[in-house]
Amino acid sequence: MKQKRILILTGGTISVDFASKFLKNQKFDAIIAADRGLKTVEELNLPVDYILGDFDSVPSDTLEKYRSYTKENKHVIVKEYNPEKDETDTEIAIQLATELKADEIVILGATGTRIDHLLANIHLLYIPLKQNIHACIIDEHNKIYLIDQNTTLNKDKLYGYYLSLLPLTETVCHVTLEGFKYPLSKRTLHVGESIGISNEVVSSSARILLESGVLVVIESKD
Numbered sequence: 001m002k003q004k005r006i007l008i009l010t011g012g013t014i015s016v017d018f019a020s021k022f023l024k025n026q027k028f029d030a031i032i033a034a035d036r037g038l039k040t041v042e043e044l045n046l047p048v049d050y051i052l053g054d055f056d057s058v059p060s061d062t063l064e065k066y067r068s069y070t071k072e073n074k075h076v077i078v079k080e081y082n083p084e085k086d087e088t089d090t091e092i093a094i095q096l097a098t099e100l101k102a103d104e105i106v107i108l109g110a111t112g113t114r115i116d117h118l119l120a121n122i123h124l125l126y127i128p129l130k131q132n133i134h135a136c137i138i139d140e141h142n143k144i145y146l147i148d149q150n151t152t153l154n155k156d157k158l159y160g161y162y163l164s165l166l167p168l169t170e171t172v173c174h175v176t177l178e179g180f181k182y183p184l185s186k187r188t189l190h191v192g193e194s195i196g197i198s199n200e201v202v203s204s205s206a207r208i209l210l211e212s213g214v215l216v217v218i219e220s221k222d
Helices: 016-023 037-044 060-072 089-099 115-124 126-130
Strands: 005-009 030-034 050-053 077-080 104-108 134-138 142-147 151-154 162-167 171-178 184-190 205-209 215-220
Touching: 005 037, 005 089, 016 037, 030 037, 030 089, 037 060, 050 089, 060 077, 089 104, 089 115, 089 126, 115 126, 126 134, 126 142, 162 171, 162 184
Parallel strands: 005 030, 005 104, 030 050, 050 077, 104 134
Antiparallel strands: 134 142, 142 215, 151 205, 162 215, 171 184, 171 205
16 A cells, blocks of 8 residues: 655755755655745745645745745645644644644654754654654754654664664663664663663664653764
8 A cells, every 4th residue: 555655844944955855756645834844845846735834934925925826726725823822833734744644754844943843843753653653854964753662774774874762751661772783682761861872773674672662763864
């Protein structure tokens, strides 16, 4: 069965050059632009299916251009929200992607100078995780995702050379790492420790085994 892939472009830092190269050979069933992510859609001349947000950071000329665009392209849906809302634009976009029955969600623009937003966006990956949807945040240097079950990694498919593991939940019980430079055997990881930072996969494939809890996995290029 064909996997349904959805791309979200949101309001953090997006290198247009990187995004252009990354998306060159990627195919998505739907593209969601969240607030300033619409500017990247414009710069890359991407087709867009959903435009959403409070639009407090997207350039007004870009917004008006796409408001006119939607009049001619009725399939494009615009959802505008009050800036004084409980959810971030990224959370609304992720919720929409889950409602669209995505099997995979790729998010660009979820990192940048706002560390509060970055931390929130990592936590927001828990929404698709609970629904068994693979979701990841990608930028020029990192790929970030969550796991709550045993996971096998292929070395030649990793996004970067380094791989770090941090507990999202208070504890992640009985973590075993096989095929890593620094292996572990049934080690319980706790919030507030850094033992999982900067590991490396040394075998053609590696396994992360865990009994319970949620890990943040970060594949880094530098």
